[in-house]
Amino acid sequence: MPLRCVVLDDYQDAATDLADWSPLKDTVEVVSLLEHLGDEGELAAALATADIVVTLRERVSFPASLFARLPRLKLLIASGMRNTVIDHAAARAHGVTVCGTASSSTPPVELTWALLLGLARGIVEEANSLRDGGPWQQTVGADLHGRTLGLLGLGRIGSRVAQVGLAFGMRVTAWSEHLTKERADEVGVQLAASKEELLTTADFVSVHLALGDRTRGLLGLAELALLKPTAYLINTSRAAIVDQDALLTALHEGRIAGAGLDVFDTEPLPADHPLRTAPRLLATPHLGYVSRANYMTYYGQAVENIQAYLAGSPVRQLP
Incomplete structure (x- = not known):
């Protein structure tokens, strides 16, 4: 047998x-x-x-x-x-x-940029409106060139996301607890003096950290409050790095311009989960490596x- x-x-x-x-x-x-x-x-x-x-x-x-x-x-x-x-x-x-x-690491890098660009240019809203016969042009896109991309983590994936940002003409900064200036210089990005500095200065923040005791809940209410109201947050890494309830509050109250998520505390995401209907959210069902x-x-x-x-x-x- x-x-x-x-x-x-x-x-x-x-x-x-x-x-x-x-x-x-x-x-x-x-x-x-x-x-x-x-x-x-x-x-x-x-x-x-x-x-x-x-x-x-x-x-x-x-x-x-x-x-x-x-x-x-x-x-x-x-x-x-x-x-x-x-x-x-x-x-x-x-x-x-x-x-x-x-x-x-290529697929998650590419999906990170799909989410970021989709948010910045209102791709989903505009495509749905066009298909449904809605208004012609509803959104004003956010520019990438000349804006700041803040990366939490500059490892195998984060460094490749950085290279794309630089190609778009963005200013790229990075921070993690043990990130060195030598590593940042090697990738061609600026080392943020602190997590707080990165969050307050970035127009787009993308998470590329491993989940551990030091990174679990790294972005909560206080940290999300540091983001500009025009800033976007992307998380294709691990859901638990960003406090889910804090993010929902930030989205519903319009404290940030939007978020792109590919990872969730519970997967598959339950049909009645509040993230499925959250405003300003572009979400995909953990497609990073697919x-x-x-x-x-x-x-x-x-x-x-x-x-x-x-x-x-x-x-x-x-x-």
Whole structure:
């Protein structure tokens, strides 16, 4: 009997189309789940007969309690080489090998600019109005050239966002707790003296930080109040870095010009969630890493990982 591999959250039913799974056809049965299972009981039931699980990014948590309910599970593959929602110690304790895949920073960089430009030029409002026969021209776009882009974080993604901003002729500043002037100079941007200075001077603020104890809730009511009323906030990083309730208040009260979000405290976002109807908000359903090239890498390397594991030599293991 072949081993059973379950692919989680294959929303677009793309996993088996964007990779060649044929090398596994005689040894592994591949099943895709197209709907998100957020409840641990539902996950345990759906994965009860799974020997291998493929999960995308950090969509699904794997705590010790879930591993304890999956005695057949032997291999867990997550896209990317870093995953904070898998209990790695529990995986080891239950004899589960955890592997990752490569991941490109290009798609989230591109989506960051899609959100920023969409907000700046009122793309959604104007496109919807044109399609619906509404008024011809309703918004006055915000300029990028000569304006200030403030980046919270100047790592792999933030530095590439900076390069695009510079190409637009923007003044680019950056801040994070351990960012140095040498690193800022290397990228060609200005180091902000403080988080507060960055927030008060930027016309566009984009978040590119890892989530941790120091960054959780980094932007709350007090920080959002420092933004210009004409400023825009973009978050394609981690939802918990920006206090969700504080952002909702800022949007409803018009304290900022708008926000672009691709990440949320709860995903998928519930149908009645207040962010779905918030004013001045351009939101996308966590599309940052969702691109054809990334999916081909994720699922292609998932096949390679399975082959290597079955050969007794696991590759790309996560700690």
